[in-house]
Amino acid sequence: MVKNVLGLRCIKCHKEVPAEAGTYTCPSCGSKGGIMDVEYDYQAINRMTTREQVTKSRDYSMFRYLSFLPIRPESARPHLSVGWSPLYKPQGLGKSLGMSNLYIKDDGQNPTASLKDRASIIAVIKAGEEKAPTVACSSTGNAASSLAGNAAAMGLKSVIFVPSRAPQGKIAQLQIFGATVISVQGSYDDTFRLSAEAIDHFGWYNRNAAINPYLVEGKKTVALEIAEQLNWDVPDWVILSVGDGCTIAGVWKGFRDLYQAGWIERLPKIAGVQSTGCCPLVDAFLEDRPWQPKEENTIADSIAVGVPRNPDKALKAVRESGGTMVAVSDEAILAAMRELGRSSGIFGEPAGVAGTAGLKVLVAKGIIGANEKVVAIVTGNGLKDIQNAIKAVGEPTKVEPSLKELLLKLDERPEV
Secondary structure: OOOOOOEEOOOOOOOOOOOOOOOEEOOOOOHOOOOEEEEEEHHHHHHHHHHHHHHOOOOHHHHHHHHHOOOOOOOOOOOOOOOOOOEEOOOOHHHHHOOOOEEEHHHHHOOOOOOOHHHHHHHHHHHHHHHOOEEEOOOHHHHHHHHHHHHHHHHHHEEEEEEEEOOHHHHHHHHOOEEEEEOOOOOHHHHHHHHHHHHHHHHEOOOOOOOOOHHHHHHOOHHHHHHHHHOOOOEEEEEEEEOOHHHHHHHHHHHHHHHHHHOOOOOOEEEEEEEEEHHHHHHHHHHHHOOOOOOOOOOOOHHOOOOOOOHHHHHHHHHHOOOEEEEOOOOOOHHHHHHHHHHHHEEEOEEEEEHHHHHHHHHOOOOOOOOOOOEEEEOOOOHHHHHHHHHHOOOOOOOOOOHHHHHHHOOOOOOO
């Protein structure tokens, strides 16, 4: 038992159980509805450290917030530096959106180029604590590559299940990191179900964030960083893309933990963004009804989740925060890739910039005010999906090695 952890609490029936090895879901509600939350002793956290001590820390990784994490301080950790990603205030993007107080949190700067490193590093540490030699998960891509990289750094084996649509850039990462890659010829739902069956059969450590409650704890550190990087003055809104629902749930839990510990004075509103080609949670939120499965028809592979595995936590996060959800077209996502890159020098993959695309819609509708302080999280780097990056910007200008031809071609491009 970790000193700062009280136990696990079911978000459905509210049953509390000890945080013991092998316990992930509620014993009463089962694996489908019994998703758990890690409950903390906030007095113990404040005895372990203070906000001022954290601010002075020279550990520029997510482990500067060790007192808010469910791992033992003495547990072995990979050498990779996860977290403390940059928070920018890009004037060009703010101007183009008519916003005076816009920030971009670029989590594509993590070791394997996505926010998912925050969850995966917790997974491999917990696997080490439980002496599990192999870690496994299903993923549309980013969780897979982050697990493979962190497992390699920890000296663990990894088995990754990905749907056949996963981009080659992410597949390449998996194989470079030495993972056993299983390409499932089906949807993400098919992939998840097969991974769950295999994990139960072989007894591998389960890195699936929708099942394992400890992984949301890693994801929440992006919220802790945002608060600290803004000198503990919480933004009015935090906006990001949504797939399974685990990341948006983690962001909300991070701010809620800080508030419960007395480290911040208020909570932000949370806005979740999906593609119109796959938006089961947006539709459920806006129509105030239970979610229904949707087709996975979007270029944003990281959020192409027609059957989300953590819908309750995601919808609860948005509703509790007083926030909202919105769906944007793939064309709007491609436009956001171009705009973010050209105005800010930040290269995000389609799912990574979906939050920025959604922000543009919410500002235009007047839901988010032009003067409000807003943080948009870029969840993954654009190099993950070069095919769609080229789709967003087009092919380069091709010329023979001739100055005359070059001048002719440049005349055709007035922006040069």
